[in-house]
Amino acid sequence: MIALADCNNFYVSCERVFRPHLQNRPVIVLSNNDGCAVARSNEAKEIGVPMGAPFHQIKSLCQQNGVQVFSSNYELYGDMSGRVVSVLRRFAPELEVYSIDESFLDFSGISDPLGLSVRMRRTVGQWTGIPISVGLGSTKTLAKLANRLAKKMGSGCMQVDHGDLEALGRVAIEDVWGVGKRLAVRLRRVGAHDAWSLTQVPASVVRSIGGVTLERTWQELRGTPCLDLEEVPSARKNTCCSRSFGKPVTGLVELEEAVANYAVRAIRKVRAEGSLACGIQVFVMTNRFREDQAQYSNARALSLDEPTDDPIRVIRRAKELLRAIYRPGYSYKKAGIILLDLVSSNSQQGLLFEEFGDDRTRGFVDAVEEVAARYGTMGGFWGAQGMDHSWRMRREMRTPRYTTNWSEIPEFG
Numbered sequence: 001m002i003a004l005a006d007c008n009n010f011y012v013s014c015e016r017v018f019r020p021h022l023q024n025r026p027v028i029v030l031s032n033n034d035g036c037a038v039a040r041s042n043e044a045k046e047i048g049v050p051m052g053a054p055f056h057q058i059k060s061l062c063q064q065n066g067v068q069v070f071s072s073n074y075e076l077y078g079d080m081s082g083r084v085v086s087v088l089r090r091f092a093p094e095l096e097v098y099s100i101d102e103s104f105l106d107f108s109g110i111s112d113p114l115g116l117s118v119r120m121r122r123t124v125g126q127w128t129g130i131p132i133s134v135g136l137g138s139t140k141t142l143a144k145l146a147n148r149l150a151k152k153m154g155s156g157c158m159q160v161d162h163g164d165l166e167a168l169g170r171v172a173i174e175d176v177w178g179v180g181k182r183l184a185v186r187l188r189r190v191g192a193h194d195a196w197s198l199t200q201v202p203a204s205v206v207r208s209i210g211g212v213t214l215e216r217t218w219q220e221l222r223g224t225p226c227l228d229l230e231e232v233p234s235a236r237k238n239t240c241c242s243r244s245f246g247k248p249v250t251g252l253v254e255l256e257e258a259v260a261n262y263a264v265r266a267i268r269k270v271r272a273e274g275s276l277a278c279g280i281q282v283f284v285m286t287n288r289f290r291e292d293q294a295q296y297s298n299a300r301a302l303s304l305d306e307p308t309d310d311p312i313r314v315i316r317r318a319k320e321l322l323r324a325i326y327r328p329g330y331s332y333k334k335a336g337i338i339l340l341d342l343v344s345s346n347s348q349q350g351l352l353f354e355e356f357g358d359d360r361t362r363g364f365v366d367a368v369e370e371v372a373a374r375y376g377t378m379g380g381f382w383g384a385q386g387m388d389h390s391w392r393m394r395r396e397m398r399t400p401r402y403t404t405n406w407s408e409i410p411e412f413g
C-alpha cells in the first residue's frame with residue numbers, strides 16, 4: 001500500500017498559517033517578479049482566476065473580488081515543506097519527497113491504512129497548520145488518483161483499489177498521472193475517456209500510442225506496481241541557478257555581482273548533495289519581448305582542471321566567462337550559471353601538478369560556508385556577491401520569512 005500526502009494549495013496554505021484571517025477568503029500567490037498566478041485558494045479558483053494567468057491580466061478581477069495577492073516567499077515555503085515532511089516521517093519509515101508539497105509513503109503491512117491516513121492528516125494539520133490530502137492505492141499512480149478524488153470531494157483521505165470502476169471512471173484521461181494533454185487526445189480516439197476505460201484498452205494499443213512509459217501507467221492503474229519509491233533522489237548531472245532581474249541591468253559590475261550570487265547559490269546546492277562540478281557555463285540575455293530594444297544573448301562554458309565545490313574558484317572562473325560575453329549598451333533581463341557534469345565528491349581525482357593553494361584555502365572556505373549555513377546567507381557571504389543587490393527580483397507583496405529569519409518572526413499584541 002502506498003500513500004500520497006499532498007498539501008492543499010500549498011503556497012496559499014503557507015501564507016494562511018501566519019494570517020489566519022485569510023481562511024475562506026480568496027488568496028493567490030504570484031511567481032517570480034510578480035509575473036503569474038502560481039497558487040490559488042479554492043475561493044480564488046471559484047472566482048475564475050486561471051492557473052498561470054499573468055498578473056496584469058487578472059489584476060482588476062482580483063481587485064473587484066477582494067483577492068489577497070502575495071509575491072512568492074520561497075524561503076517560507078521551503079521551510080514549511082521541511083516541517084510537513086518531518087511530521088510525515090513519523091508515520092512511515094520509507095518516504096519519497098516527490099516535490100515541495102508531495103510525498104509518497106510506504107504503508108505496506110499496515111492493518112488500517114485509511115485510519116492511519118486520517119491520523120496523519122490531523123497531526124500534520126495541528127503541528128504545522130498545513131492542510132493535506134492523502135490518497136491510498138496499491139501503486140503510485142492509484143495513490144495519485146485517489147489523492148485527486150480526495151481533494152475533489154473534500155474528504156481529505158481516500159483509498160482507490162484497482163478494480164474500482166466508479167472511482168476510476170470519475171477521473172478524466174488527461175488528469176491521469178503520466179498522461180499529458182497530447183496523449184489524451186490520441187487515447188480518446190481509441191475510446192479511453194477516463195482512467196477506467198484506459199485500463200480496458202489492450203496493452204498493444206497502449207504501447208503503440210505512448211510506448212513503455214504509458215504502458216507502465218496502464219499497468220499501475222490495473223494494480224501492478226511499476227514505479228518504485230525513490231528514497232534518495234538520483235544525483236543530478238547539472239545544476240542551474242538563474243533569475244530575471246527586477247529591473248534592467250546594464251553595467252558589468254552589477255552583472256558580476258548577480259552572477260557571483262547565483263554561483264554561490266548553485267555551489268551550495270552542489271555541496272549539499274556531496275557533488276563536485278567539472279565545468280561552468282554562464283549566460284546573459286536581454287528581454288526578447290522588448291522589440292523596441294536591441295537584443296543580445298550569449299553563453300560560454302569552460303571545463304575546470306579539477307572537479308570542485310570551491311565557491312572562490314567558481315566565482316573567479318564565472319566572472320572570466322561573464323567578461324568574455326558581456327557587451328556594453330544592452331539592457332540585460334536575465335543572467336545565470338550552470339554547473340556542469342556533477343560527480344560525486346567521493347570519486348574525486350586530484351591533479352598531478354596541482355599547487356597546494358587549494359588545500360590551504362579549504363578550511364577557510366568550509367568555515368565561511370558553515371557560518372552561512374547556520375546563520376543565513378548574510379551571516380557568511382563572499383565579497384563578490386556585493387551588498388547592494390539592486391538587480392534583485394521584484395517581490396513587492398512578499399510576506400515576512402516567518403520561520404527562517406529572526407528579524408521577521410511573527411509579532412503579537
Ligand SMILES: [Mg+2]
Binds near residue numbers: 006009010101
Ligand atoms: Mg499540492
